[in-house]
Amino acid sequence: xxxxxxxxxxxxxVMRGLxxxxxxxxxxxxxxxxxxxxxxxxxxxxxxxxxVVVGFIFVGPKDDFGYNQAHAEGAQAMxxxxxxxxxxxxxxxxxxxxxxxxxxxxxxxxxxxxxxxSFGYFDPYMLEMAAEFPEVQFFHAGGLYEEGxxxxxxxxxxxxxxxxxYIAGIIAGHTSETGKLGFVAAKPIPQVLRNINSFTxxxxxxxxxxxxxxxxxxxxxxxxxxxxxxxxxxxxxIDVVTCHVDSPKVVIETAEKRGIYSSGYHAxxxxxxxxxYLTGAEWDWESIYTFLGEQFVxxxxxxxxxxxxxxxxxxxxxxxxxxxxxxxxxxxxxxxADAAKQGFLDxxxxxxxxxxxxxxxxxxxxxGDKYEQQNIELEKMDWLIEGVEGSIGS
Amino acid sequence: xxDSLLQAGSVKGAAWRRxxxxxxxxxxxxxxxxxxxxxxxALAGANxxxxxxxxxxxxxxxxxxxxxxxxxxxxxxxTALCTALPARLGLVIIGNEGALVMGGLGAxxxxxxxxxxxxxxxVQLAMAIAxxxxxxxxxxxxxxxxxxxxxxxxxxxxxxxxxxxxxxNHCVEGPLRDITFTTKPSSAELNPAVxxxxxxxxxxxxxxxxxxxxxxxxYFLIQRTTFGFAxxxxxGNIRAAKIAGLPVGKLTLAICxxxxxxxxxxxxVEVAAVQKRVNESLVSNYGxxxxxxxxxxxxxxxxTVLVAMLLGGILASGGILQRSHNLPxxxxxxxxxxxxxxVLFSDSLYxxxxxxxxxMIDE
Numbered sequence: 001x002x003x004x005x006x007x008x009x010x011x012x013x014v015m016r017g018l019x020x021x022x023x024x025x026x027x028x029x030x031x032x033x034x035x036x037x038x039x040x041x042x043x044x045x046x047x048x049x050x051x052v053v054v055g056f057i058f059v060g061p062k063d064d065f066g067y068n069q070a071h072a073e074g075a076q077a078m079x080x081x082x083x084x085x086x087x088x089x090x091x092x093x094x095x096x097x098x099x100x101x102x103x104x105x106x107x108x109x110x111x112x113x114x115x116x117x118s119f120g121y122f123d124p125y126m127l128e129m130a131a132e133f134p135e136v137q138f139f140h141a142g143g144l145y146e147e148g149x150x151x152x153x154x155x156x157x158x159x160x161x162x163x164x165x166y167i168a169g170i171i172a173g174h175t176s177e178t179g180k181l182g183f184v185a186a187k188p189i190p191q192v193l194r195n196i197n198s199f200t201x202x203x204x205x206x207x208x209x210x211x212x213x214x215x216x217x218x219x220x221x222x223x224x225x226x227x228x229x230x231x232x233x234x235x236x237x238i239d240v241v242t243c244h245v246d247s248p249k250v251v252i253e254t255a256e257k258r259g260i261y262s263s264g265y266h267a268x269x270x271x272x273x274x275x276x277y278l279t280g281a282e283w284d285w286e287s288i289y290t291f292l293g294e295q296f297v298x299x300x301x302x303x304x305x306x307x308x309x310x311x312x313x314x315x316x317x318x319x320x321x322x323x324x325x326x327x328x329x330x331x332x333x334x335x336x337a338d339a340a341k342q343g344f345l346d347x348x349x350x351x352x353x354x355x356x357x358x359x360x361x362x363x364x365x366x367x368g369d370k371y372e373q374q375n376i377e378l379e380k381m382d383w384l385i386e387g388v389e390g391s392i393g394s
Numbered sequence: 395x396x397d398s399l400l401q402a403g404s405v406k407g408a409a410w411r412r413x414x415x416x417x418x419x420x421x422x423x424x425x426x427x428x429x430x431x432x433x434x435x436a437l438a439g440a441n442x443x444x445x446x447x448x449x450x451x452x453x454x455x456x457x458x459x460x461x462x463x464x465x466x467x468x469x470x471x472x473t474a475l476c477t478a479l480p481a482r483l484g485l486v487i488i489g490n491e492g493a494l495v496m497g498g499l500g501a502x503x504x505x506x507x508x509x510x511x512x513x514x515x516x517v518q519l520a521m522a523i524a525x526x527x528x529x530x531x532x533x534x535x536x537x538x539x540x541x542x543x544x545x546x547x548x549x550x551x552x553x554x555x556x557x558x559x560x561x562x563n564h565c566v567e568g569p570l571r572d573i574t575f576t577t578k579p580s581s582a583e584l585n586p587a588v589x590x591x592x593x594x595x596x597x598x599x600x601x602x603x604x605x606x607x608x609x610x611x612x613y614f615l616i617q618r619t620t621f622g623f624a625x626x627x628x629x630g631n632i633r634a635a636k637i638a639g640l641p642v643g644k645l646t647l648a649i650c651x652x653x654x655x656x657x658x659x660x661x662x663v664e665v666a667a668v669q670k671r672v673n674e675s676l677v678s679n680y681g682x683x684x685x686x687x688x689x690x691x692x693x694x695x696x697x698t699v700l701v702a703m704l705l706g707g708i709l710a711s712g713g714i715l716q717r718s719h720n721l722p723x724x725x726x727x728x729x730x731x732x733x734x735x736x737v738l739f740s741d742s743l744y745x746x747x748x749x750x751x752x753x754m755i756d757e
Contacts, residue, residue, distance in 0.1 A: 061723060089713045090723035094675040096668045100462045101713050107458065109717060123577050124670055144576065187567075187579065218563055219674065379576075 074285025159319025164281030169202020214390030453707030467706030471605030473684025489551030491681025497658025500528030529658015537650030
């Protein structure tokens with residue numbers, strides 16, 4: 001007798017719920033998380049015996065037009081080495097999540113080499129894992145390895161990308177009509193300051209009175225602040241901007257929209273600004289990753305001592321490169337830039353040559369002194385060179 | 395429309411239909427979510443059943459996978475309480491991230507300040523208290539603004555997040571900065587003696603015990619004490635509570651303090667067990683994920699433990715989806731979104747499915 005009710009939900013309620021769920025699915029699907037073709041190279045999970053499995057971990061997406069893309073392209077180059085199989089994970093935060101990712105790559109995928117590519121993975125995460133898995137090699141981009149302090153299975157590699165920034169500075173100095181350059185930077189740490197200073201020194205070889213306005217956004221990925229900084233630079237009459245943030249995309253696109261010139265970083269952003277892109281300082285991880293891949297296949301390792309613990313180099317060693325020049329780069333600029341590049345390739349050009357002062361008037365280098373590229377002082381940099389407008393705040 | 399809903403007095407089998415409904419609905423929601431997500435995977439070119447298998451294996455398939463899941467779940471249990479407790483009083487607090495940051499910062503300041511002057515156990519205790527007090531005061535601020543000035547607590551607690559993060563960055567780039575640590579601007583490292591260790595035979599840190607213990611305590615506080623009863627009454631009808639003479643102001647401040655201190659404790663655990671120093675990595679979405687956990691668990695502290703484990707499992711499977719199925723890194727977020735949307739949707743079905751409805755006894 002009891003009335004058997006149909007589900008007590010109005011049709012409208014059901015429709016609303018279903019629509020919300022599908023719309024959500026569709027929106028996430030369409031908004032930039034469609035799979036990229038780049039990861040198809042290793043084709044499935046079947047790995048033949050004897051393959052060396054190499055794990056790559058990125059802190060952000062692999063197609064960010066920046067830091068992670070540069071490493072991801074390098075990883076693809078390593079995957080092309082016969083005998084290497086790579087496994088990748090993107091968007092892994094610098095927390096216990098990266099510990100779990102490394103462990104899972106080692107225990108489940110059988111990785112014998114790990115590249116945690118973000119600078120912040122090193123301490124404590126990578127060091128903890130290296131201590132726990134002494135038979136696995138860990139390579140870190142950043143040059144922080146210290147002999148005797150860090151485990152034997154840890155290595156680091158890093159490039160003197162400020163050489164490319166110096167060349168970009170020369171081109172910026174030639175191109176700027178107002179004599180004012182802009183630099184959107186993330187954090188005042190030595191690497192970033194070194195790029196700012198080298199860029200400015202390059203520009204000053206062309207125009208000694210040129211200035212570089214620096215804005216620190218405070219973090220590696222702050223798209224809104226990066227756009228604001230670029231816009232305010234354009235408003236101030238700055239006509240060439242460059243940056244050191246994780247993804248230069250926003251800065252380059254904003255500059256293009258405002259009709260000013262831009263110089264890239266990490267990877268080639270030329271396609272984002274076909275008119276105003278001058279050049280850029282790019283990593284060339286492909287050559288170093290291919291080199292290391294060949295070493296692994298040949299059975300060499302850090303522990304055996306046949307791979308060096310610290311690999312460093314600049315333009316001459318293919319650790320970095322300069323983006324192809326854009327259409328706005330004059331012939332005079334190209335000539336000077338190419339001459340500087342040749343200087344680096346020959347090893348006779350030194351960026352930090354006395355006499356140099358910082359922007360507070362303190363002497364950094366006396367007349368006749370210089371800091372060679374390998375000088376450890378450069379890795380502790382806590383000053384901005386004369387001609388830079390801005391302060392590091394501490 | 396209302397016939398069978400009002401028959402509470404003459405009910406047969408209500409005792410087991412209720413809990414059964416509370417189990418059946420989330421399970422059905424999970425199933426629906428899996429079907430939708432399977433469609434997404436198929437669109438992305440992966441075999442849905444292979445993906446399901448991988449998720450299960452990576453989240454709950456082995457002891458190692460369980461550890462991965464539990465490590466990720468531990469902070470979420472605590473940050474979820476920051477939303478769940480005030481919610482019982484009718485407040486929507488979303489300042490979890492800020493409270494966690496302040497808690498971590500407070501704990502490190504005290505930990506570094508005490509150094510090796512007292513025994514490590516005392517330092518740990520002092521750090522936990524410092525974390526709870528700083529997180530608690532932070533959210534109490536939002537509660538006070540609400541009670542005394544009528545400021546919307548959702549907006550103020552959200553904005554407090556940004557202030558907390560900016561304050562953290564200021565501290566680690568200025569007064570607290572350890573110049574010798576070059577990886578990123580950070581405070582000095584805590585003395586290894588005060589690090590929170592791992593549970594014997596596992597790599598799970600003690601934060602999991604803290605999380606479960608605090609959730610159980612919170613459950614008793616809310617369901618079994620006069621304080622909890624007063625809070626729930628106020629949440630039900632604030633005017634009635636005032637007329638009944640309940641100290642609404644004190645309740646608001648107290649429950650905000652308790653919520654914030656749970657998130658603050660999560661911050662202390664994160665710095666003492668995982669990061670060993672305080673820096674921007676403390677801001678890694680544990681707080682925002684906690685809001686999700688709180689809403690899905692319907693602000694029930696015991697359910698929070700289970701929901702946090704579910705989310706931990708989903709997050710733990712993120713890596714394998716990329717590595718074994720070539721799915722993009724955002725896939726795990728899509729899955730997480732679909733699961734929680736379905737569970738929240740199922741919330742609207744409580745009391746509406748005929749099979750679970752309390753039937754009147756005929757004749």
